[in-house]
Amino acid sequence: MNYVFDFGWLAQYYPVFLKGIAITIELTLVGGVIGIGFGIFCAWVRALGPTWMRPPVAVYVELIRNTPFMVQLFFIFFGLPALGFRMGELQAANLAMIINLGAYSCEIVRAGIEATPKGQFEAGAALALKPLQVFRHIIIRPALQRIWPALSSQVVIVMLGSAVVSQIAAEDVTFAANFIQSRTFRAFESYFVSTAIYLALSILLRKGLDYLGFFLFPATRVESH
């Protein structure tokens, strides 16, 4: 092996990576917050919601969980304009991530809801709370607490999966790596840097979600201390 490593291009191209990092973080934040919110709503529908709403949500969840993310993204970006819905690559990427994470987190959160002991629903009813109030004040928080590690992993997966948005010219970290690679022909170095960036982002995201869980679920603090 006599390949000579050269990171000299970083001086010229690091702004491309900085912009890429900003876009990957933006996609993950927007996709994560709205996606999980939407997932909780869907989970409520599938577990406790009105009967007539359950089939469409079930179809949505199965449709998204059984098709590749990249195809969903291409459908939104290249396919929908034929029907008159045209959006830029960032909106398309955000929408695709929300829809994708919504479906996966729906199933994760539903598992958390369905693991709730029956007595808690009955206790809520005995206090004369309406079903939505029971869900909001009694059920959801322990349910989320139960599945928080799984949900955190799913968010990390979606963040890493966001690499494919470079295919529709969204300028994320992967785009930056491809862009630099096609100009400097330093394939090893540019993908090495992008790998390091993703690793750092994943670790930060996981730590951040752990921290968020610590705040959201005071009960966990008792366990861990």
Place this chain on the structure above:
Amino acid sequence: MKRRSLFSLALALATGLSLSMAGTPEARANGLETVMSSGTLRVAVPQDFPPFGSVGSDMAPQGYDIDMAKLIAEKLGVKAEIVPVTSANRIPYLQTNKVDLVISSLGKNPERDAVIDFSEPYAPFYNGVFAPADIEISGAEDLSGKTIGVTRGSIEDLELTKIAPEDATLKRYEDNNGTISAFLSGQVDAVATGNVVAAAIIEKNPPKRPEPKFLIKNSPCYVGMNENEPELMAKVNEIIAEAKSDGSLNAISEKWLGIPLPEDL
């Protein structure tokens, strides 16, 4: 000592080589006469480069270059023998006298010019900016405020990155298909690509036709032939000039590239 013997060996080889090369033209018969007496014109055409040359569903070669070869043979009054080649071996086929002409989307560059001769150009081949007819673009400065799709790392990408105004947005797609899809779905106002790619879009009769707007890099195709063939060269150039003026070359361009022959070709 060793070095010196190597040097003299190289010298001897070079001398021998140049002697044998100098001897070739005399040894070989006049190219045009050979064609006329044998009654066949052997032409190297591309086998894997649509729309210039590819194999059709009936397994017969088809494309711009095949039509051009047939046109030249017809005007010479001989039969065309189509020899499919790859871009790597098209010049060796000519040099080893396996074909009389290379009509294989061949561009001119100094390295090739040193070993073979080129006719007048017969086909347009360029990278440029393409957009629907209703968008006014005549130069790089008109790209201001527009979104242009390019294939990442291509010549167009590198050139346009240099010449596009500050407020033009370049969207860089992974491959030509991404660029084409982005154009057809209206995600970009214009695309910068090769005329061959634009021709591939036009061939599918899309609702938005990519019309040529301005040129980024021009590298037209020439008929290649062996050096020192003045009669063959004159005849081929005469046929090309005739085909340009009587519209038959324009018809080939319309058929395979979807655009009329550029006037300056």
